[in-house]
Amino acid sequence: MEKLYVQSVLVTGSDRGIGLGLVRQFLEKPNPPEWVFATSLDPEGPSGKELKKLALDHPNLVVLQLDIRDLKSIEAAVQRVEEHVKENGLTLLINNAAILIKFTCLGNETAKNMSDLYNTNTVGTLQVSQAFFPLLKVAAQRNPQEGLSCSKAAIINISSDFGSLEKMSGWILSQVISYRCSKVAVNMLTRCQSLEYGPLGILCISMHPGWVKTSMGTCLMPTTVSESSSGILKVLSGVTEEDAGSFLDWKGNVLPW
Template structure:
């Protein structure tokens, strides 16, 4: 990915699935970032074993404890990252952490919808607020005014299931709360692009495809295929892409 020149980035939900795949890809770049921050709820748990193994081989990988629905946890994570990057800031924040539950339209429940909305939509909002100073610092330290991931970017992992104009996932899986949360995330991304443009921060929502993960089930697409496709998109993002919802 010759178009990506980063000092630092952070990925949430990085202990498995797409998040872990992204961490691997960034670490494997010809010119890897000085710091890769991998955030997850339980860094010492069994589900984070692969991430721990990666960290043992890559001194530039820092595992950050993070619960995306807890404001205190978010603030502690932002402070930890800030201490590590110093005055260089954070080039990319990838809001990847998310959950889904299979509830039909007639069986959707208040508790499930609230939990999914808070995790998938409110969490990215709170994270962007906490990490905004670090993203602004990175943007200010980057030469030129053009928006790009090498300057500063906020990437929200969305889903085609959140597309109102093309609800193609309805016949496959009626995950109502998940689809609603991703539609809201797409709107949040648009709002962030308008509010953060003046600070030099690119904001984009990405659809990773229907991928083999704990959330996605067992479709034909592998995590590696999805992540490699998204990495190509990230390396080519520019001013015209801020505020958009992209399917790689």
């Protein structure tokens, strides 16, 4: 994991679950980033409590308010990040924020639920990536290393193997139609980003964090937040341009689309 050195990282949806686990992992590294940006819908509310406690012990942790569905909120976060990273740009963007409102099946899925999940999980990921792209591009241009890596500049979209058309994981356990569709779209977004941003020095991949028991959902074969987040960092330390546009899990396995 020591091959992974990022000067700055931003993790969306990082006041709980996998996002919070990733923030902890970065802060606890022997070579932590100069800046770790953690976002929450309400940093001053109960959900921001753990982040505020972490910030007391880690001066390199900056807690930001961010609603990935709100362009004004995104623009405000970009401005705050730019104030800290200055001419160095942003090294790593981890699009982790997502929602799962209802455990739906084909019989009770609704247009509103589909729209809400798509607007958050897919459109939100797109909007955040677009907004931070200039800072990622700066980081890529300033880094002299050849090829692509997460230490140079990267966008990591946290997806799910529920979005694999071939696997259709967990179908008997939970259909969650809207969630599956939104993650399929996230994977296509990753492929498009890889084609557009890869030549500019920005690595783009989708990642399945495992079946993690979090407040968003439960599973029969739980992976802990710590196992998932540490595994993700280990994978990120080894990915190269050969992995650009790919769909990997937290153990580094390639998943089918």
